Amino acid sequence: MEEKIGVYVCECGPNIAEKVDIERVLAAVSSIEGVAVAERYKLLCSEEGKKFLKENIEKHGLTHLVVAACSPKQHELTFMNVCEEAGLNPYLFQLANIREQCAWIIEDKDEATEKAIRYVRAAISRVRYHIPLEKKEIEANPDVLVIGAGVAGIEASLLLASRARKVYLVERESSIGGKVKGFAQLFPRMESASALLEPKIKQVVENKNIELMTESEVEQLLGFFGNFVVTVRKKGGEERELNVGAVVVATGLQEFDVSGLPQYGYGKVDNVYTAGEFERMNSPDGPTQGKVLLKDGRAPRSVAIIHCVGRQEKGYCSRVCCLYSLKLAQYLKSKIPEVQVCQFYSDLCLPGKPYQRFYEETKGKGVDFIRAEKVEISEGEGGVAVNYSSESGRLEVRNFDMVILATAMEPAHGSAKLAEILNIGRGVEGFFIEEHEKLGPVSTSLEGIYIAGCAQGPKGISESIVQAEAAAGKILASLVPGRKLEPEVKVSEISEAFCIGCKTCISVCAYNAITFDELRRISVVNEVLCRGCGNCAAACPSGAARHRHFTFRQIYHELMETLR
Amino acid sequence: MADKEYNPKIVGFLCNWCSYAGADLAGSSKLKMPPAISSIRVMCSSRVDPVLIVTAFLRGADGVLVAGCHPGDCHYEKGNYYARRRFALLRKVMETLDLEPERFRLSWISASEGPRFKEVVTEFTEHIKGLGPNPVKEKTSL
Numbered sequence: 001m002e003e004k005i006g007v008y009v010c011e012c013g014p015n016i017a018e019k020v021d022i023e024r025v026l027a028a029v030s031s032i033e034g035v036a037v038a039e040r041y042k043l044l045c046s047e048e049g050k051k052f053l054k055e056n057i058e059k060h061g062l063t064h065l066v067v068a069a070c071s072p073k074q075h076e077l078t079f080m081n082v083c084e085e086a087g088l089n090p091y092l093f094q095l096a097n098i099r100e101q102c103a104w105i106i107e108d109k110d111e112a113t114e115k116a117i118r119y120v121r122a123a124i125s126r127v128r129y130h131i132p133l134e135k136k137e138i139e140a141n142p143d144v145l146v147i148g149a150g151v152a153g154i155e156a157s158l159l160l161a162s163r164a165r166k167v168y169l170v171e172r173e174s175s176i177g178g179k180v181k182g183f184a185q186l187f188p189r190m191e192s193a194s195a196l197l198e199p200k201i202k203q204v205v206e207n208k209n210i211e212l213m214t215e216s217e218v219e220q221l222l223g224f225f226g227n228f229v230v231t232v233r234k235k236g237g238e239e240r241e242l243n244v245g246a247v248v249v250a251t252g253l254q255e256f257d258v259s260g261l262p263q264y265g266y267g268k269v270d271n272v273y274t275a276g277e278f279e280r281m282n283s284p285d286g287p288t289q290g291k292v293l294l295k296d297g298r299a300p301r302s303v304a305i306i307h308c309v310g311r312q313e314k315g316y317c318s319r320v321c322c323l324y325s326l327k328l329a330q331y332l333k334s335k336i337p338e339v340q341v342c343q344f345y346s347d348l349c350l351p352g353k354p355y356q357r358f359y360e361e362t363k364g365k366g367v368d369f370i371r372a373e374k375v376e377i378s379e380g381e382g383g384v385a386v387n388y389s390s391e392s393g394r395l396e397v398r399n400f401d402m403v404i405l406a407t408a409m410e411p412a413h414g415s416a417k418l419a420e421i422l423n424i425g426r427g428v429e430g431f432f433i434e435e436h437e438k439l440g441p442v443s444t445s446l447e448g449i450y451i452a453g454c455a456q457g458p459k460g461i462s463e464s465i466v467q468a469e470a471a472a473g474k475i476l477a478s479l480v481p482g483r484k485l486e487p488e489v490k491v492s493e494i495s496e497a498f499c500i501g502c503k504t505c506i507s508v509c510a511y512n513a514i515t516f517d518e519l520r521r522i523s524v525v526n527e528v529l530c531r532g533c534g535n536c537a538a539a540c541p542s543g544a545a546r547h548r549h550f551t552f553r554q555i556y557h558e559l560m561e562t563l564r
Numbered sequence: 565m566a567d568k569e570y571n572p573k574i575v576g577f578l579c580n581w582c583s584y585a586g587a588d589l590a591g592s593s594k595l596k597m598p599p600a601i602s603s604i605r606v607m608c609s610s611r612v613d614p615v616l617i618v619t620a621f622l623r624g625a626d627g628v629l630v631a632g633c634h635p636g637d638c639h640y641e642k643g644n645y646y647a648r649r650r651f652a653l654l655r656k657v658m659e660t661l662d663l664e665p666e667r668f669r670l671s672w673i674s675a676s677e678g679p680r681f682k683e684v685v686t687e688f689t690e691h692i693k694g695l696g697p698n699p700v701k702e703k704t705s706l
Contacts, residue, residue, distance in 0.1 A: 071584075071588045071591070072605065073584070073585065073588055097603075099591065100587065100588045100590075100591025100592060101587060101591060101603055102599075104591040104592065104594050105590060105591050105594070105595060105596055105597050105682075106596065106597070106599045107596050108599075111599040112599065114599070115599045115602070118602055119602065122602065122604075425641070445641050490607070508610070508646055510640055510641040510642055510643070531640060532607055533607055533608040533610055533611065533639075533640035533643050534606065534607050534608055534610065534611030535608060535610035535611065535640065535643050535646055537611060537613070538610055538611050538612060538613040538614075538646075538650070539610075539646070547607075547611060550606055550607060550611055552613065552615075552616070555604065555606070555616060556616065556619065558604055559575060559604060559616060559619070559620055559623075560623060562573075562575055562602040562604065563573055563575065563620065563623050563624050563625055
């Protein structure tokens, strides 16, 4: 078929028209071979503009379309839709960005015009080599795997199940409830943890849409968003294969092991506890049935709470330690009213609406706050000695009956292995890393895998719930029963004829999207897994890997015209 | 034409997610810069085949810029690391081909760094102007 390229230059109101001599652009490109029509229009993205384009494509029987206008990030999709409505494959279109890259950044109108001509010529040169691409649809499984049955995992599961999604809730412990299950009370309202948690646990157990799998761990994950195949192993052997469309990782955190920091005397000096151990001591079903006792069975008369234990070693603030330290002080004051409680802190972290008040309320109960650096714990006279450097830099010592270490939080053990199984990233601190700190806080680099709660970083219950709801919301919005998924079409393909079987492409693919066909001795792209970065196309030594819509030929011809 | 200032030919391969967006931001912020660079959009800096760059030089480019996401920020996880490695090798190859490696530049420009895009383009254009026309143009008959 004869090539009929239509070139349309958008004035973009005064934006382009005032800075680029559009008549000169049209004159420079209208006689190029294959260009059937070259015209200008005042605003192509307007309703009239789109109608004008559509009618022009039909009227001239255009085989290719070039629009010179704004950035493709603005209106590439708009014009692709116009092509589709006009019956032209939307990939037989190229947008030349003469607004952001010419009109708006070049002072001199002649220079801007010359650059715009280069851009339009390059677009014409490229579009000739465009190949029609077809959208594909694939079935998607709306079921979800939730890993970890702490507050975040429970919340995500309940929300997903409430919209009739089948949820597999996998927990490696024998019971669910996570860290919160071990708490007596919760800050700042000092309500009972079990009063908050137990109804949720009951809802999970009774929910027909949630299949709870305790003492189980994820062993393998294959597939892609909408079609994951997961292998889960129950302690003792039994293995199950689950089909899900999305995954929520809510594996939480653990207390940093303070025995590696000898200056805190943990494990060597009597009556030195971690915050977690002290929390257990306060729990009605804990080792002392909720009584706060020293090793010799007496009640303590004085207690020191040391903040920021491990913060420097870990390199981050664990965000909740200041707040739970206040809570621990309240436990003490309510159980032993005459006890002297002293908080040794270096910085107080009390962000959020209720926490300043919580701090003042705790202080009002007679809790002392001492700003201290270089805290060391040792055996003292008839107790535990807290050695510290005061705000004025003086070295001081104070004796207490008991010392509680507010230890830093770190990722739950096994996070590294799980990251490998799921093929998602972890940050330098070891927590799972979000897709974007601000714009994608619960997504990961892998589509369909979300993170919620402390698996993403230390946080309180309320923020964990927010993330769980966000992750569940993302899944509910993207995986709708009966609705198919449209995978990216600008993906890579590997030519069977040219592939030499060197597997270079497999080694550079970040998405495990390429596998090796042993029978044919060639690499094969899974087009659903491929995200279309084009890395394999650049790496392939034989030219077999081709990045659709960014083929060597297409880029080459754009480049050559640019250099003319 | 003789009195006109030497206007080099510079090609910029910009990754879609960071650097192209940074260029867009420079545009929408109306930051003025020299016109010599022509940008080509690719999805990732790792798509830029070194062969394309060598070809660009052999066909008369005076300078080639590749811009991608900052290390650690790649939209495709680690494409920019591959790009960095390949281009370190490319510089060696350029030497053996008698191409001046300083005519090639790899920069990291994020989507929020409009001013940095302007800076890189302006500085690189000045640098290439200082080097003068790519001598390969005269040497090759390609």
